[in-house]
Amino acid sequence: xxxxxxxxxxxxxxxHMEELGPVVTSEAIGRLMKANPVVVRxxxxxxxxxxxxxxxxxxxxxxxxxxxxxxxxxxxxYEALGMPALFSIGPRHESPGCLVEQAVNGALGKVLGEAxxxxxxxxxxxxxxxxxxxxxxxxxxxxxxxxxxxx
Amino acid sequence: xxxxxxxxxxxxxxxHMEELGPVVTSEAIGRLMKANPVVVRxxxxxxxxxxxxxxxxxxxxxxxxxxxxxxxxxxxxYEALGMPALFSIGPRHESPGCLVEQAVNGALGKVLGEAxxxxxxxxxxxxxxxxxxxxxxxxxxxxxxxxxxxx
DNA sequence: GCCTCATGCCACTATTTATGTTACATGAGT
DNA sequence: ACTCATGTAACATAAATAGTGGCATGAGGC
Numbered sequence: 001x002x003x004x005x006x007x008x009x010x011x012x013x014x015x016h017m018e019e020l021g022p023v024v025t026s027e028a029i030g031r032l033m034k035a036n037p038v039v040v041r042x043x044x045x046x047x048x049x050x051x052x053x054x055x056x057x058x059x060x061x062x063x064x065x066x067x068x069x070x071x072x073x074x075x076x077x078y079e080a081l082g083m084p085a086l087f088s089i090g091p092r093h094e095s096p097g098c099l100v101e102q103a104v105n106g107a108l109g110k111v112l113g114e115a116x117x118x119x120x121x122x123x124x125x126x127x128x129x130x131x132x133x134x135x136x137x138x139x140x141x142x143x144x145x146x147x148x149x150x151x
Numbered sequence: 152x153x154x155x156x157x158x159x160x161x162x163x164x165x166x167h168m169e170e171l172g173p174v175v176t177s178e179a180i181g182r183l184m185k186a187n188p189v190v191v192r193x194x195x196x197x198x199x200x201x202x203x204x205x206x207x208x209x210x211x212x213x214x215x216x217x218x219x220x221x222x223x224x225x226x227x228x229y230e231a232l233g234m235p236a237l238f239s240i241g242p243r244h245e246s247p248g249c250l251v252e253q254a255v256n257g258a259l260g261k262v263l264g265e266a267x268x269x270x271x272x273x274x275x276x277x278x279x280x281x282x283x284x285x286x287x288x289x290x291x292x293x294x295x296x297x298x299x300x301x302x
Numbered sequence: 303g304c305c306t307c308a309t310g311c312c313a314c315t316a317t318t319t320a321t322g323t324t325a326c327a328t329g330a331g332t
Numbered sequence: 333a334c335t336c337a338t339g340t341a342a343c344a345t346a347a348a349t350a351g352t353g354g355c356a357t358g359a360g361g362c
Contacts (some may be wrong), residue, residue, distance in 0.1 A: 057328070
């Protein structure tokens with residue numbers, strides 16, 4: 001697959017939860033995400049273990065929010081997913097003997113590390129509830145002047 | 152393969168060029184990088200097209216520097232490689248119809264974009280010659296107090 | 303002029319990772 | 333009992349980098 005979209009999917013699911021009702025099945029989520037229900041369960045399993053969502057088996061079961069979305073940051077969701085790798089570039093060897101390669105790894109590692117720190121800082125400073133508010137703003141905007149795709 | 156290591160390899164090669172002599176074959180480079188000569192040619196081909204390196208066929212041919220390393224930034228090398236994707240995470244759909252997904256994409260795209268901007272800024276502000284100097288510093292350090300692997 | 307060396311390029315394989323899919327067990331509710 | 337939904341295992345699919353062999357091309361040396 002091209003890129004890891006689990007964070008995108010997990011956030012998308014969280015934002016739909018309140019709208020869709022207190023309990024939603026993996027199958028319904030899968031339809032929304034255009035994804036397989038098993039993939040949904042796999043992805044959301046981390047959120048359950050992290051105490052962000054609940055899952056219930058059996059008749060009337062499904063997924064529900066375990067806590068308010070203003071207490072969940074994007075970083076919480078990212079960590080709940082197991083902190084998948086952020087970058088697709090990286091060093092060739094982890095612990096090279098070559099001094100030159102060590103220097104290259106050090107320099108690139110430092111640059112990537114700072115970019116990651118900035119990224120994580122922003123993920124920590126944004127709650128899923130913040131995101132929900134931006135959805136409302138976006139909806140208002142697109143209602144006024146037509147849809148505008150972003151990114 | 153785990154991650155894209157072309158930037159790492161290209162920088163490693165550039166830093167070894169002056170030391171190895173004016174002309175180096177793909178096969179010799181491949182030995183240093185523990186990589187296949189064809190992979191070396193593929194990777195370095197971009198640097199040739201970007202005017203960073205020269206390649207010569209035939210007897211006595213091989214790779215050589217096309218200009219001084221203080222005129223080449225890490226960003227130049229990255230662009231010469233075709234600007235491979237930096238992040239391994241991203242949106243699930245590029246242009247979703249769902250407003251919620253649009254907002255998620257927008258928010259994540261903004262965060263990733265800022266991290267990328269910081270990354271590129273640092274790549275632009277570092278020349279390969281700067282890296283070479285850090286190699287010398289690293290060598291001096293490890294000569295004094297034993298090897299210390301980084302990253 | 304022929305031979306050798308090295309790049310350029312092609313096609314194919316190997317490896318890794320996220321995602322898709324099927325199948326089956328478990329447990330909750332009617 | 334029967335049905336529904338999760339949990340999980342096992343395998344298939346897709347995409348990208350890296351590895352590999354083969355062949356054409358061109359530059360030097362003899």
